[in-house]
Amino acid sequence: MTIETALFLGRFLQNPRRVGAVAPSSSRLAWRATVPVPDTGHPVVVELGPGTGAFTELIQRRLGGRGCHLALEVDPVFTALLRRRFPMVDVVAAAAEDLPDVLAAYGLPPADVVVSGLPWTVLPAALVDRTMAAIVAGMAPHGAFTTFAYLHASWTSPARRLRNRLTGVFEEVVVGRTVWANLPPALVYHARRPRHQSAGARHGRNCSSTRPSR
């Protein structure tokens, strides 16, 4: 058992409803969940609930020094570990539902990519709704969002509610293939194009208004 795995289990035993898993995600799950991080440009990437850093490591590798990477974590032990392990990441001791305020405090534009490790199925429904609204508010119109759910729990009502919520707030939601190489096996949801509240009003123009005159 690695130090991270032992620490993760210890934090789960202390606060099972906040940590929501007995072990960190596998490298295979991390690979799938971080696919939307682009190979080029300088994206703003936000990670929610990084834990001991299973996704953090891969996001950093995919970014290769480009863009910026904010990680929002509520557990103080994980936050301290992440700051030591990943000096290039802005690790913020904040809840995911504070995302718009955190972006504003850092002077950053809405995120291009949000990767979530949040334990959705053990969070109260009202908190899920508030957090989802904050994620949408903190994302660019072209933004991509990934999150995961454990296969064995995918037919429970919290998991169904999460899927309904995702399809309500994103234009496109695709469920990836089962990641069997994870304890327990998991599914990754890939969502794109958040439905911003006043999108119609802000972006409601046709191409002719921007087309150059000939």
Ligand SMILES: C[S@@+](CC[C@H](N)C(=O)[O-])C[C@H]1O[C@@H](n2cnc3c(N)ncnc32)[C@H](O)[C@@H]1O
């Ligand atoms: C299932 S663990 C996932 C950890 C890591 N991403 C992984 O896949 O190994 C959930 C993580 O979300 C954190 N968390 C729970 N509620 C949160 C919230 N409202 N905002 C930010 N982090 C939260 C927990 O402390 C924990 O680190």
